[in-house]
Amino acid sequence: MSAVSFQNVSKVYRTAGRELKALDGVSFDIQPGEFFGLLGPNGAGKTTLISILAGLTRASGGSVSVLGHDVVNDFAAARKALGIVPQELVFDPFFSVRETLRIQSGYFGVKNNGAWIDELLQGLGLADKADANMRQLSGGMKRRVLVAQALVHRPPVIVLDEPTAGVDVELRQTLWHFVARLNKQGHTVLLTTHYLEEAEALCGRIAMLKLGRVVALDRTSALLAGTASTMMRFKMDQALPAELASHARVTGRIVQVTAHDTAEVERVLQILRANGCQPEDLEIGRADLEDVFLEIMQGAPRSLDQVKVAV
Numbered sequence: 001m002s003a004v005s006f007q008n009v010s011k012v013y014r015t016a017g018r019e020l021k022a023l024d025g026v027s028f029d030i031q032p033g034e035f036f037g038l039l040g041p042n043g044a045g046k047t048t049l050i051s052i053l054a055g056l057t058r059a060s061g062g063s064v065s066v067l068g069h070d071v072v073n074d075f076a077a078a079r080k081a082l083g084i085v086p087q088e089l090v091f092d093p094f095f096s097v098r099e100t101l102r103i104q105s106g107y108f109g110v111k112n113n114g115a116w117i118d119e120l121l122q123g124l125g126l127a128d129k130a131d132a133n134m135r136q137l138s139g140g141m142k143r144r145v146l147v148a149q150a151l152v153h154r155p156p157v158i159v160l161d162e163p164t165a166g167v168d169v170e171l172r173q174t175l176w177h178f179v180a181r182l183n184k185q186g187h188t189v190l191l192t193t194h195y196l197e198e199a200e201a202l203c204g205r206i207a208m209l210k211l212g213r214v215v216a217l218d219r220t221s222a223l224l225a226g227t228a229s230t231m232m233r234f235k236m237d238q239a240l241p242a243e244l245a246s247h248a249r250v251t252g253r254i255v256q257v258t259a260h261d262t263a264e265v266e267r268v269l270q271i272l273r274a275n276g277c278q279p280e281d282l283e284i285g286r287a288d289l290e291d292v293f294l295e296i297m298q299g300a301p302r303s304l305d306q307v308k309v310a311v
């Protein structure tokens, strides 16, 4: 049985007489024990999909289940199987960290949860804040409590919706260490993030959403293998020749161009030379998930062969 199953999920938002299709026929399954990444640019539909999974939003069509429990018809069982770490920080400021976690245990009907709460506090670096009031905590500490709160009932499926947005390096490491441990123990993890290096490091499989549709779904290693394997990076003052624009990324003076092999690297250099460009600090390296993501999202040509070379 799948840990999470999305079957032909669609969602239409109607606002001010306008219709917006936020999700359009999304289907995929996540198997028990997977560390699964859901990626996509702003507005792709990630949060909408997670809200439907959490039972906070109704799908316009299709169905979603968690360990076989439909999120609409069998809501309580589906919700109990999920631990959802939301994006926003919402707390009652008058309770201590430990009280907050006890109350949350109560919501799920979990009794005698002290030992697990201690383990959560320890694992998330909150042990010395256990008796502090929520309002006294920094933003990063509050975020740790959010994670602890989501895990208080030991859910088999953990959903992390951009958990590291605006979070410092130490907390990220604490969080990933802890979540990776839970995953090794058999918990399924669904992660949405804009940090592609995190997704590359953690996720065994990845789905990419674009305008509400799944545009890529594969093992992370296969996604990386399927793209241009080489990235050329250099600095340049001149404008990028138009022939290279479709598979290049420009950030200020820094240019990154994809190439599949050394012949393509030579072709890029040839195009640059023919256009009077003078690249500096040239580096050639392996493509990473960010390159794959941009290639898929921009629908850039997969090979330089498709580009006319003007020499």
Ligand SMILES: Nc1ncnc2c1ncn2[C@@H]1O[C@H](COP(=O)(O)OP(=O)(O)OP(=O)(O)O)[C@@H](O)[C@H]1O
Binding pocket: 013, 014, 015, 020, 021, 022, 040, 041, 042, 043, 044, 045, 046, 047, 048, 049
């Ligand atoms: N409550 C709503 N009413 C109307 N439109 C909405 C609502 N929520 C989301 N949308 C629209 O649905 C689309 C998908 O939004 P969603 O928040 O799911 O994307 P996302 O992939 O999570 O983006 P981000 O990375 O910015 O969080 C967007 O075009 C958004 O404007």
